[in-house]
Amino acid sequence: MLNLDMDEKSEKPLISLQSCIQEQPAQDEAIGFPHAIPLNQPFINIQPQPYVPNPSTYKFLAWFSCLCCFWPLGIPAVYYSRKTKTAISERRFRDATLASESARTFATKSIITGTILTLIFILVKYLFGGKLI
Secondary structure, eight states: OOOEEEOTTTOOEEEOHHHHOOOOOOHHHHHTTTTTSOTTSOOOOOOOOOOOOOOOOOHHHHHHHHHHSOHHHHHHHHHHHHHHHHHHHTTOHHHHHHHHHHHHHHHHHHHHHHHHHHHHHHHHHHHTTTOOO
């Protein structure tokens, strides 16, 4: 019920807030808390997952190995680099990690092979005085 008292100066009715507030049970009591959780039920503790950064695409390394080193091994490095980026965008992190490792492996093998072949070529050119070819 509203309590309408008249204000002496303005002759407007005053509404008493206490009469407007109905007594309601507390929210915890309304749902039966803490008794709402049965004691014989298993308790599931949900923990936040740790942050795992995206795997590297090794794009620069792959293109460098393809263009400047041994290109037959550089092409698969570029392919797996692109596959890594696609898998990350599709949120397939296991596939992205595997493709990233493959891109790094092919790029590394391409750089090592290119370096060895270049050294062999320079050594042969130096030993034979440029008269080999």
